[in-house]
Amino acid sequence: MKKEKRQRLIKQFVKEYEIEKQERLVELLAKKDVLVTQATVSRDIRELNLTKVPSQEGLMIYKIFSEEHLQTDIKLKKKLREVVVKIDCVDQLIVIKTLPGNAHVIGVLFDELDWKEKIGCICGNDTCLIISQSKSGREILEERLNLII
The missing domain is CATH 1.10.10.10 (Winged helix-like DNA-binding domain superfamily/Winged helix DNA-binding domain)
Known part of the structure; x- marks a missing residue:
């Protein structure tokens, strides 16, 4: 075939x-x-x-994956691979440590994907805090991150 x-x-x-x-x-x-x-x-x-x-x-x-989400997904994959130093997870929280000056870009890309498990992101210079609706939601987000990286 x-x-x-x-x-x-x-x-x-x-x-x-x-x-x-x-x-x-x-x-x-x-x-x-x-x-x-x-x-x-x-x-x-x-x-x-x-x-x-x-x-x-x-x-x-x-x-x-829709073309719109595909472009954001590709950007997120690329950026995560380029700038992530460390990812830690606890309860409903995911903390992504990045190279200085890059955390906000990760936050913007996460927001564009509009994943339902994510309540929001708070980002500083080198740290992005992703807040999930529940521990199980955080686990889903964590699995997605692991697939990307």
């Missing part, structure tokens, strides 16, 4: 099911007589700009 058709099926599965793991996509594709490896699915996920987001039940599932 051609790559385009396989990727079309993957997008269909992501819309229809709550997909937590790449292995699930491999299984669903196999049911359609499309035999691929997890590595192939991983490349397809990257090319399709799929990302993991929390479901209603709190599971991290694949979704198709």
Whole structure:
């Protein structure tokens, strides 16, 4: 099967099911007589700009990222990788230590993403405090950060 058709099926599965793991996509594709490896699915996920987001039940599932959010997500990934020194988490709080003069940029990018688990950000020169609605919300945000970095 051609790559385009396989990727079309993957997008269909992501819309229809709550997909937590790449292995699930491999299984669903196999049911359609499309035999691929997890590595192939991983490349397809990257090319399709799929990302993991929390479901209603709190599971991290694949979704198709909108172009607007994709640009912000790319900027956040790039900036986090460039300027983050350390990340600490406790209760409902995430503290991101950055190189001097960069914390506010991280805060602005977080605000643009408008993640529902985040209540707000307070940023200084080299520290960004992200406040979550709950400990479980903080854990979701922490998992997203770990996927990015």
